Every structure is written in structure tokens, then in C-alpha cells.
Amino acid sequence: MYATGQTKSLQQLTTALLDKVKKEKISPKDDIAGLREALRFHEYRYYILNDPLIADFEYDQLYKSLEKIEAQHPELLTSDSPTMRVAKGLTKEFPPAPHLVPMLSLENSYNEQDLIDWDRKARELAKANQIEYCVEPKFDGASISLIYENDLLARGATRGNGVTGDEITINIKQIRSVPLSVKLSEYGLQQIEIRGEVLLNKANFKKYNDQLVEQNLPPLANPRNAAAGSLRIKDPKEVSRRNLEAFLYHISHYATLPGAPVHKLLETHSGSLELLWELGFRSPVKEKQIFKGIEAVIKYCHEFEEKRDDLPYEIDGMVIKVNQLELQDQLGMTTHHPRWAIAYKFAARQATSKLKAIEFQVGRTGSITPVAKIEPVPIGGVTVGSISLFNEEVIREKDLMIGDTVLVERAGDVIPYIVKSLPEVRTGKEQAIVFPTKCPVCHDKLVKTPDEAVWRCVNISCEAQVLLRMIHFTSKDAMDIRGLGEAIIQKFYDLGFLKDIPGIYELPYDKIRSLEGFGEKSMTNLQAAITASKEQPLHRLIYALGIRYVGETTAKTLAHAVKHLLDFAQFSLEDLKNLEDVGPKVAGSIYQFFHNPDNIHMLQQLEALGLKLKNDKKDLVADGNLTGQTFLFTGTLPTLKRNEAEALVEANGGKLLGSVSSKLNYLVAGEEAGSKLEKAKKITSIKIINEAEFLSLVNR
Ligand code: IVH
Secondary structure: OOOHHHHHHHHHHHHHHHHHHHOOOOOHHHHHHHHHHHHHHHHHHHHHOOOOOOOHHHHHHHHHHHHHHHHHOHHHOOOOOHHHHOOOOOOOOOOEEEOOOOOOOOOEEOOHHHHHHHHHHHHHHHOOOOOEEEEEEEEOOEEEEEEEEOOEEEEEEEOOOOOEEEEOHHHHOOOOOOOOEOOHHHHOEEEEEEEEEEEOOHHHHHHHHHHHHHOOOOOOOOHHHHHHHHHOOOOHHHHHHOOOEEEEEEEEEEEEOOOOOOOHHHHEHHHHHHHHHHHOOOOOOOOOEEEEOHHHHHHHHHHHHHHHHHOOOOEEEEEEEEOEHHHHHHHOEOOOOEOOEEEEEOOOOEEEEEEEEEEEEEOOOOEEEEEEEEEEEEEOOEEEEEEEOOOHHHHHHOOOOEOOEEEEEOOOOOOOEEEEEOHHHOOOOOEOOOOOOEOOOOOOEEEOOOOOOOOEEOOOOOHHHHHHHHHHHHOOOOOOOOOOOHHHHHHHHHOOOOOOOHHHHHOOHHHHHOOOOOOHHHHHHHHHHHHHHOOOOHHHHHHHOOOOOOOHHHHHHHHHHOOEHHHHHHOOHHHHHOOOOOOHHHHHHHHHHHOOHHHHHHHHHHHHOOOOOEOHHHHOOOOOOOOOOEEEEEOEOOOOOHHHHHHHHHHOOOEEOOOOOOOOOEEEEOEOOOHHHHHHHHOOOOEEEOHHHHHHHHOO
């Protein structure tokens, strides 16, 4: 889409703009077009080519600079400005969106013979000896339809029933690889309707699922469901956070500008993929290949299947399309499928098996997870025998009984899951699954709160939990104590050498030395690893404590908020909720943890054993323009990120407060400031200022 010469001049433009930003010499009127052009170019490099030319923070500088100009000069706003992806507020409903051309599905084929038969029929109909085919991946996501008119994105829709979908333009705009404007006019086009697939790549899918699991929620089954679900979220900001991607692979309709000829690229399917690419869409131009005859097509399908697991996103097959569009028209369609295309589906990553038993496992936080034990079956090269069911509701929802035949799916490297049971083939000998009322390990009574889906063992001395807490404490991302893994912890526990977390720092080395398999070398290494762990920064220790809902990110926020870990014992629920990204649920869990005397005792023991509970940085109270003043931030600031602003306060001797109270001197309010602002307005001693005013205090 960008010629080499253009790339060069856009890069020069970028450098010049960055320089102006730095020197605060950006001119709203003269630079706004350049900023937009540069941002679009870098979005293209990043999201389409996967080959960025500038650092993220440089992009952010340009973006913020554009945002600032647009805020000050609303008259200069355009609907396709790179800033216009971000929508504020919530979507109420998705209105119906009739497709210009119905979205048909493809006929499926599963083996070589299916393809050979399909090719023969097509040749008969076309009265041709050989047909030219274009072959490309079948993306496993959620299908969408986009309409562009007069060079602008006019509408985005889901497939719906194929005739009418839901209008989801706002959500589509959150997908960075979907351009907001394209130069249709340069190709003689006034309008196009295009089809594509929205997906969540494997890495982002995993990240998202890890977050769900961290919150004790059942993870999503596969990236396809995740993509489809994401498109229907009513909060566009959340959609944006999911990092969706889109491949566009089909022009279903176009209208030319008055008098303009049909562009040459629109004579073939591969040409239309190239046209889409030139316009700035992510179309499968690199993945597609053209072949004459079905034999070569089959070979390419097999080759691609081999590469399946190496791709960053999921595909579930290949799509074979007749390349000449005129021939496509001639072949037409059946009631359900076009005759000019077929899907070749890869070997299923599904299999049926028998549900033999349910095991109930106790987690680190006492949650009871039912795990299905199935007759082991190979799925996509891995033998699956155990499948987590997450909670009781899942068992009910899927109507599972012991002895049932179940359909199991394993998408890529995703954890396997039970799609459904097959009640049709029940024999009558199946047994209902009885959820235990007592902990399978310590036999204490299980409890379930109304706001949760899981049953829990609340006995914090429950052996299962004690062991898992220690295993988590020593794990790589926590205190990283190598040599003290799961098996050794279990062994030391069974031998009575280790009973709780502080015990890790008081291991009876004399006794361990006499154990078989514990040479002097491994002892020294273990001792060294344990000693070294005492120096881990506070956020690691917080994460290692395994407080419910406190993952690595929240742990960092917490570490930043106090001078000493035990300060949290003095925090109110409200104080906790005022921390960045700490919602009521997380705050409740942290509050409980620091109001449990056993936990406080454990932390005191750890400190006495030499672990660092102090936040070193907090001690260095700087002297500066903000000394003696207290600050709190709310809402989104125009240029500073929250943590940058907070760092400025501390670096200049100011103090950050967690909530609005009479102790507060300044509330720095940004856009979409909420309850804190309202509260502060009621306390007359608090000065409410904006970012610019804050910065002038800092630089006074
Ligand atoms: S072509 C009329 N090409 O697979 C033909 N579809 O049932 C339009 N899909 O609903 C579809 N990758 O969501 C086509 N490269 C590709 C595709 C693809 C994925 C999806 C699409 C469609 C389903 C087939």
C-alpha cells in the first residue's frame, strides 16, 4: 500500500513531528493532517505488516499530540481520524444490519476424494478441462461484513442469520487492523461490501484466559468463541482491550463511481485479495496461492496443515475458490453454498469419549474444582484423559452424568474442554454426579457464597491448600526458589520438615542432609536459592502470598501503594478500591487477607526471618515543589499516564492519598472523573485542578 518512496517520506515526516512535539512546536492547523497521516502509516506498519518502524512510546506521543489538538479544536475533527476508534460510554443495543449480499456458508470437505469430486462437478458445469483455483487459509474466528462508502468505513456487522446481521460498527472500529478510511476512489469504486474473519490470536487468547482463571472464572473454550463473544460486548473500551484482529478475504459487492471502469484486479479472486491489500486491509495475500488443477490444490492443503500449529492464529482448514470471478458467476450457488468455493477441513480436534469419573480437587484458595476423568483419547496429537470442569454449574449446564459419552475438543494448544454430553446414546446405567458437601482432603464443610460459582473449603490449614500455597510461593514468577518444587515440598511436608511458608526459611538442613538423593551440592544450591529469595522485591512477595484475585499486575500496584506491607492492615475497603485497577471484588479479598491475624502473624515471622516487607523506593521521600502536599488522581489525564503522574508527585516530595478526605490537598481530575470528583467538590479545602495546573505546580 505504501511505496518505498512514501515509506521514506513518511518516516521523515514522523521524525520531524516527534521533534516538534518535543519542542512543543506542533501547530494545530499545519500539523494535524501530518499527524494523522503519520499515525495511519504506523498503525499499518504495526497491525497489518507486523513490522513497526517506531517505538510504541513514540507512537503514543504523536497520538496524544493529535488528541490534544482535537480537544482544543473540535472543528478540526474528522470521522476517520486515528483517534476516532475510541468510543466513550456503553452501547445500548445492536440494530439489525441487512447484508447487501447474503452471507452464505461454505460446503465442507474432509478428504482428497471430496475435493476431487467437487472439482469434477465444477469442471462439468463450466465445461472446462481445468480450472484455476485460489487457495487460502480458513480462519477460525467470527465472520464479519464491512461496508465502505466514499472512502469511509460506513458499517460493520456480524453474520447473523446470513441475511441480516447485527450492526457492530463501534466494536469493529476497536480492531486496529480495520482501516477507518481507504482510498476506494483511486480504484474507481464508490462502495464495497467485504467479508472477513475477526480473531483473537493465540497469544492474546492465552493472556485473556489466564486473567479469567486468575479470577476463578472458567476460561473461554477457544479463540473462535472468544472472538465472537468479544464482538458483542456492549463496552467498546473492553472490546479494544481484547486486541482483536481481522482478516478480510472476500469482496461480496462493489459499485463503481459514475463513469469509472471496473478495475482490472476485480477480474479474479486473487486480484481482489491484492486490491484489498493495496487498500490497506489485512487480506491473505501472502498465504494465498493459485493453482491449475485439483492435485496441486490438495498438496498445498496438506502442506499448510503441517504448519497449522506454527501460525500465530487458529485456522481450521483451507478454502478453495474458483479464481476467475466470471466463472464464479457462471457456477452460481445452491440454496446454501456457492458452487465456486469449498472448505477443506483439517483433521478434527474433537473426539468422543466416555466420562468415567469426576475427581474433586482443592485449589490454593480452597476452591473445589471438578475434574472429568475420561477414557483417554488422542486429539490433535495429544492424549487427553483429564478435563477441568471449573464448577458445579458447568456440570449442570452440560448435563453430564458418569458413564456418558462426551464430545471433547482441543483447539490448538488450548486446554481441552467438554463440548457437550450425548444424552441420545445413554443406556440407563449412567449415574448422576453428586457434588461433595465436605472437603475431599480435610473433610471440613464446604461453603458457597451467593456471588460465586465455586464451592470452597474455608479451612486455611487444609493440607491441600497449605501445600499449594507453598508451591505457589516458591514458583518462578513468585519468589523463584529453584530446587524447591512441588515434589520436594510434598516430601518435606510428609516428613514433617516443612509445615508452612515461614518454614521454608527454617528448613532442618541437618535432617535433610541425611535423606537419600540430597547431596552436598543440591543442599548448597537449595540453601542459596532460599537465601537469595529474601531479596525479591516487594511486589514478588505480594504475588507469592497467593491472595485471591491478586495477580502480578495487582501485586505491583499494591507494592507501590505502601511503605511497608503491613500498612495494608490499616487500609479501609474504600482505600483499597481507590487503587488503580482494584475493583470491589479484589479489594474485598485484599481486605480479608490483611485482617486475618494468622496472615499478619505469618508476615511478621517472614520479616523476622529477613524478608523485605519494606518498599525501598517509598523511603526516599524527595524534597521538591510538592513537599508537604497530598495528591489524588481521578479520570483520564490528557497526556500523562496515571503511574507517570504519581511518580511525578513522589519525585517532587508530594504524597499520594488513596481516597478523598479532608487530608487531601489536591485532586487532579481528568476526563470522565467520577465519584471522587463529586466527593471532593463537597470538601471545600480540596483544590480541584487539571493536568496543566498540576504540571505547573510541579515545575513552579
Ligand atoms: S469465503 C461466500 N474464505 O468460513 C463465501 N470464508 O462456512 C464466503 N471463513 O462463513 C466465505 N476463512 O466465516 C471464506 N478464507 C476464507 C475464510 C472463510 C474463514 C469462514 C467464513 C464462512 C465460513 C464458511
